Amino acid sequence: MRGYEDGRRRRWKGRVEHYEGVNIRGWSRRLYSGNQFDIGFFMVTVRCQNLITVSNKFKHLNDFSEAQIEVSWSRCRYGSMRPWFCCPSCNNRVAVLYFASDAFACRRCLNLAYASQSMSPVRRLRNARNIIYELVGSDALNNAPTKPKGMRRITYRRVLATSDKLRHFL
Numbered sequence: 001m002r003g004y005e006d007g008r009r010r011r012w013k014g015r016v017e018h019y020e021g022v023n024i025r026g027w028s029r030r031l032y033s034g035n036q037f038d039i040g041f042f043m044v045t046v047r048c049q050n051l052i053t054v055s056n057k058f059k060h061l062n063d064f065s066e067a068q069i070e071v072s073w074s075r076c077r078y079g080s081m082r083p084w085f086c087c088p089s090c091n092n093r094v095a096v097l098y099f100a101s102d103a104f105a106c107r108r109c110l111n112l113a114y115a116s117q118s119m120s121p122v123r124r125l126r127n128a129r130n131i132i133y134e135l136v137g138s139d140a141l142n143n144a145p146t147k148p149k150g151m152r153r154i155t156y157r158r159v160l161a162t163s164d165k166l167r168h169f170l
Contacts, residue, residue, distance in 0.1 A: 013113040019098040022054060024071070024083050031071065031083055042099075049073075054104065067104050069097065125169050132163050 020041055030037055035046045038057060045053045047068075055066035070086040072093055084093040087106040097104040098112060119127065136148060136159055147156045 013111055013118070014100075016098065016107060016112045016114050019100055019110070019112065021096045021098045022085075022104065023096045024085050025095055028081065028083050069104060125166060128162070129166050132159055132166070135159055136163075 022039060022042060022044075030044075031046055031049060031052070033046055033048050037044055041057055043055045043057050045055065047053055050071050050073075051068060052071055053066055053068050067088070069088060072084050072086055073081045074084060074093075076082050084095060085097050085106075086092070087094050087097065087109060088103065089105045089109040092106060092108070094106040097106060098110055100110050116124070116127070135151075136156070147153065
């Protein structure tokens with residue numbers, strides 16, 4: 001039986017939110033030779049369509065200067081192409097690389113977890129309740145508020161049904 005206090009040792013995992021990440025989604029129009037753009041703490045220089053160089057904009061803060069990262073492409077429907085990073089450590093195709101200890105690597109290589117992966121079941125329910133509060137208003141669990149402008153009726157009914165289920169659990 002796996003669960004709370006099942007006798008197994010838990011290995012601490014870092015959180016994705018604590019690391020600076022480089023996300024390639026939406027870059028397909030920027031990845032042409034010679035292009036240079038900045039993202040957060042890093043400057044990206046496109047060497048060719050399959051190779052980029054990521055350099056540190058703030059060289060005085062740490063020793064990291066630059067890293068070369070391969071880019072692979074996959075075909076999408078209707079003839080377009082989608083870029084992916086090749087993780088320098090494991091060579092897997094990933095959309096996000098994280099910066100840790102002077103190198104880039106994927107989430108699996110750095111043994112990182114998302115915050116939701118370590119939540120208890122009760123915490124997940126509270127998190128779902130908070131999302132509903134943001135969607136339809138802060139009084140969604142007590143009475144049915146009016147539908148927010150721009151939200152489809154089907155979505156509104158689904159959110160209200162979910163809030164009814166949550167009312168029984170919390």
